[in-house]
Amino acid sequence: MSALLRTLRCRCGSVLCEAEGAPILTAVCYCADCQAGGRRLEALTGAGDVLESDGGASYLTYRDDRFRVIRGAEVLQGHKLRDTAPTQRFVATCCNSAIYLKFRPGHWVSLFRNRFDDADLPAIEMRTNIRHRAADTPLPGDAPAYRRFPPRLFFRLIRARLEMALGR
Template sequence: MPSSPRVFSCACGRVRCEVAGEPIVSAVCYCTDCQEGGRRIEALPNAPHVRDPDGGTPYLTFRDDRFRCLAGEELLEDHRLKPDSRTRRVVANCCDTGMFLKFDPGFWVSTYRLRYSGALPPIEMRTKIERRRSALPLPQDAPSFRGFPLRLIGRLIVARLAMASGR
């Protein structure tokens, strides 16, 4: 794995994961699926929050090859909005903590930002704000986009090419 690993864990500490290097993006998503997925996870008994107070889901997104589970992998459980959904929200079933989101067949993993402690990269963008349902003011800490911006798609493409070439 590249240098500068960062470890995050579930609320009880039995599941620990590691990411290395800089994230592809540090973003907050307001799409309907992320809002509903977050609501479902937070409705589990004693589950910690995965969403911000305004309903957005903050993520740090990494390439698959920069992510690994260090402990408790057998405690991870997939949650899908629909049985045939290509998106899995992965929860540590020991304490009902949302850990990360995996889109299949994507090559990236979006880790729930609220699982980390310590200094984190700043939020770079807020996506799908057209689906935002909060009465709270929209935070002005980063550019906001009605959909998924081209620069996000571009970063994913660049990350995929770098991964394919072993960089």
């Protein structure tokens, strides 16, 4: 495992998290749930931006075993769009900062890119679900864009699960 540690925190600093090693993936998602969830979190009192200017949610996705909350777990609160939704977005209630998204039963956590301290984050590798993108601005050309979730994304998640099972 890489010694690289990236830290992320809420806006007021009460919540501190670490992500170890390289992310599984860096992506911007435009699916309807990510956009609706982002808007809902941005509507919280005093919340900062969650979505990018074009409506996408930008994430660094890490394996569960490479992410941990160092400080402030007691102020993290999960938000679901629907009671039965497999996705829960966690917010630091101290300052209403969106911290991460957890998909159940997945083995990964997607951390909101704008919460990282590191200014030298890995480049965006893909933009997914652009069919739901509502912005009328040109799509950034910084990464491949896909109308849906591409097979490449699922391959990365499967590989990460296998590496976890093998203890790598």
